[in-house]
Amino acid sequence: MELFDRVKIKSSGITGIIVDILDGQFTVEADEERKVDDNSGYPSRWALYICTATELEPIKWFDN
Numbered sequence: 001m002e003l004f005d006r007v008k009i010k011s012s013g014i015t016g017i018i019v020d021i022l023d024g025q026f027t028v029e030a031d032e033e034r035k036v037d038d039n040s041g042y043p044s045r046w047a048l049y050i051c052t053a054t055e056l057e058p059i060k061w062f063d064n
Contacts, residue, residue, distance in 0.1 A: 001026065007056040009049060015059065016049070026051050 001007065001016060007028060008015045020027035030047040038047065 001053060001056060001058060006061050008057050008059050009051060010055055010057055014047075014049065018056075019048070024052065026053065026056060028056070 001021075002051050003018055003021060005018050006015065007018060007026075009028060011029045014028075016028040016030045025046070028037055028049045028051055033045060034047045
C-alpha cells in the first residue's frame, strides 16, 4: 500500500485514504466527516486512525 491509496479498516469497516506512512504504520484519514459525538481516532474534523498493514484492506476508489 502507498500514500493516497483508498483502504478499509477491517475491524471497524471505516473507509479512508492513507495520508502518511511511518515505520510500517499507516495513518488513514476517514472518508466521512466526524459526527459531533464521535470520539474515535484522533480528534479533528476528519478522523485519523493509525493502523498496520494487516489491519487494512485496499479498496477501489469507486467501491464503498
